[in-house]
Amino acid sequence: MAEVVASSIVRSLLEIGQEEAHGAVSLVKMHDVVHDLARFVAGDECSIVDVCGSTATSPGSRYASLLFDGRTPSVAETLSHLRKLRALYVIVTEGIFQEEYGVRVLDGKNVYGRSAEEQDEDERLLLAIFSTMKPLRALHLDSFPMKALPAAVQNLDHLRYLDLSRTDLRTLPPAIGRLHNLQILKLWSCTGLEALPESIGDLVNLVTLDLCLCRRLSSLPDCIGRMGNLRNLDVSRACITTLPESLSSLSNLQLLELRDCYWLHELPKNAQSMRSLTHLDIRGCYGLTCMPAGLGQLRQLRMLPMYLLGDGDGDGGLEELGTLNLEGELDIGNLQNLRSAAEAGEANLREKRGLRSLKLKWDLTSWFQQEDRNDVAAMGGEHTELVEDALGSLRPQPDLEVLRIEGYVGKALPGWMMDCSIPNLVELSLDSFTRCEKLPALERLSCLKELNLSRFPRVECLPRLGQLPCLRVLCLEALPAVKRLGSELSGGRRAFPALEELRLVFMSDLEEWSGTEGEDFLPRLSELVLTDCPKLGALPSTFPSVNRLTMNVDDKLLLSHLERGAFPNLKHLGICNCDPDDEAGGMPEVLVERLASVESSSWIGRPVTASESVMMMTQCVKLTV
Numbered sequence: 001m002a003e004v005v006a007s008s009i010v011r012s013l014l015e016i017g018q019e020e021a022h023g024a025v026s027l028v029k030m031h032d033v034v035h036d037l038a039r040f041v042a043g044d045e046c047s048i049v050d051v052c053g054s055t056a057t058s059p060g061s062r063y064a065s066l067l068f069d070g071r072t073p074s075v076a077e078t079l080s081h082l083r084k085l086r087a088l089y090v091i092v093t094e095g096i097f098q099e100e101y102g103v104r105v106l107d108g109k110n111v112y113g114r115s116a117e118e119q120d121e122d123e124r125l126l127l128a129i130f131s132t133m134k135p136l137r138a139l140h141l142d143s144f145p146m147k148a149l150p151a152a153v154q155n156l157d158h159l160r161y162l163d164l165s166r167t168d169l170r171t172l173p174p175a176i177g178r179l180h181n182l183q184i185l186k187l188w189s190c191t192g193l194e195a196l197p198e199s200i201g202d203l204v205n206l207v208t209l210d211l212c213l214c215r216r217l218s219s220l221p222d223c224i225g226r227m228g229n230l231r232n233l234d235v236s237r238a239c240i241t242t243l244p245e246s247l248s249s250l251s252n253l254q255l256l257e258l259r260d261c262y263w264l265h266e267l268p269k270n271a272q273s274m275r276s277l278t279h280l281d282i283r284g285c286y287g288l289t290c291m292p293a294g295l296g297q298l299r300q301l302r303m304l305p306m307y308l309l310g311d312g313d314g315d316g317g318l319e320e321l322g323t324l325n326l327e328g329e330l331d332i333g334n335l336q337n338l339r340s341a342a343e344a345g346e347a348n349l350r351e352k353r354g355l356r357s358l359k360l361k362w363d364l365t366s367w368f369q370q371e372d373r374n375d376v377a378a379m380g381g382e383h384t385e386l387v388e389d390a391l392g393s394l395r396p397q398p399d400l401e402v403l404r405i406e407g408y409v410g411k412a413l414p415g416w417m418m419d420c421s422i423p424n425l426v427e428l429s430l431d432s433f434t435r436c437e438k439l440p441a442l443e444r445l446s447c448l449k450e451l452n453l454s455r456f457p458r459v460e461c462l463p464r465l466g467q468l469p470c471l472r473v474l475c476l477e478a479l480p481a482v483k484r485l486g487s488e489l490s491g492g493r494r495a496f497p498a499l500e501e502l503r504l505v506f507m508s509d510l511e512e513w514s515g516t517e518g519e520d521f522l523p524r525l526s527e528l529v530l531t532d533c534p535k536l537g538a539l540p541s542t543f544p545s546v547n548r549l550t551m552n553v554d555d556k557l558l559l560s561h562l563e564r565g566a567f568p569n570l571k572h573l574g575i576c577n578c579d580p581d582d583e584a585g586g587m588p589e590v591l592v593e594r595l596a597s598v599e600s601s602s603w604i605g606r607p608v609t610a611s612e613s614v615m616m617m618t619q620c621v622k623l624t625v
Helices: 004-010 032-045 076-080 116-132 150-156 172-178 200-201 222-226 246-250 319-324 343-345 364-368 373-393 556-563 589-597 606-621
Strands: 014-019 025-030 046-049 063-068 087-092 099-101 103-105 137-140 159-162 182-187 208-210 232-234 254-255 279-281 306-308 329-335 355-361 401-404 427-431 450-454 473-477 503-505 527-531 550-551 572-576 602-603
Touching: 025 032, 032 046, 076 116, 116 150, 150 172, 172 200, 200 222, 222 246, 319 329, 319 343, 343 373, 373 606, 550 556, 556 589, 572 589
Parallel strands: 046 063, 063 087, 087 137, 137 159, 159 182, 182 208, 208 232, 232 254, 254 279, 306 329, 329 355, 355 401, 401 427, 427 450, 450 473, 473 503, 503 527, 527 550, 550 572, 572 602
Antiparallel strands: 014 025, 099 103
């Protein structure tokens, strides 16, 4: 079937409507002309029933769709005659939906406010389906206004596909376990679903179970381990805290989606038994603190976007990554728990050619919480050397495109960073390098499009970033030792030819910012964020190309330039350190005038980044003692 869909997309008979994170096409769209042609060719094989009662049905139909907008016409009797149906697709139209947090959900006014007669008709419709359509193989009830699934669903013993997504189900009836031929069960965004019955373990032929966005679901039953044919399990954005150990017995499981399960604090200890696993998505699982030992035995694993080092003897170390042929992105956290630089080398990152994005993070807060100041100061010796050696051993593969490093406490950077030996980098982010004094020659990264440098308390001079031909976004934040941005930054003429967004934040000692003479300065710059730079004496330009500006409400330098006509093409103005509930009379007049002329504006309290930077700089002082 997948080949047929792919071929139709190539031939422009279908187009992709929705793709899953792992690349699978979950929804396709069809042009009206193609739809009409398909109906003509299908003849009596297909039937359509709409909410107004007009039908195009045939008793011999094998495929039917029901258009439903919340009203309840008497269609149960019509459907009851379609006894040879193999697939029924109930299409709930837009009138019954509302938007909630970016997700289309049922409108409670349309569902819960339905009359008793309408609810009775809904139940009769479901009973007509479950009682008379026993040959059904596929049933789509996405968003149907029902609060409970009738036990009569057990009559559909030939059913292979059941979609109950976005319904108001609280649980499933025990009879669900009698659907022994069921292969796909979709409960996506059943936000009221609180538990699954034990009988769900009897669905031994189930291949796909979708529980994404079931926000009240806090656990999975142990019986899930009996689903020996399960290949795809999606519990993303649910409220589960633990996973049953029986999950490890699913030797055919290939995709385990746990993204944004914020309260999940542990993976199954025997996860290495899931030998067929190819995707383990744990992004956004902030409650996790470590990985179970043995993940390196999952030789089929390709997607593991996050790996956390624990501090326990039974936790998995970086050597587990060495045997895995990972692809895509990898975020390695809790590197402060690293035992040796040799362990870092065993991760074998240099040979993982499929990796495109890598993040390495040491958690500084765990060190700062030490009560003994002498212990903190001691980090400047043996521990710093370990961190430096570890980063040297964590050299990534040369074709990496995105690199992020955070919390590095070493004084020197490894050779692979100083030599910029990852020439294809597109994005680079370096954050909280508390002892580093010198930056690499970043101007060698000719493909770089985005650069973020944050919290470097000892760096005084920046490399020639202006010579990066593709750089579009530059963020310089909390660089208290940098006093001047001039020719040493631009590196000569034709500086920053592609720069579109520039952020200068919490540059506490920045005094001078100069441009280049004889040519346009920052010709493509469209967005400027300039906050918490109290010593800056002048701006290098009137910034005619900038249409988005973010500034502090009391920034005298920017206020004076606005009065003199700077930023003539401004369309959006963001104001920091200002309470939007204050009367306009407390705001400088020039801002009041500009707010009246721009197309949009935003009011921002004191930026979190600034307050965080103050705290970080305080800790940095301690670390340099």
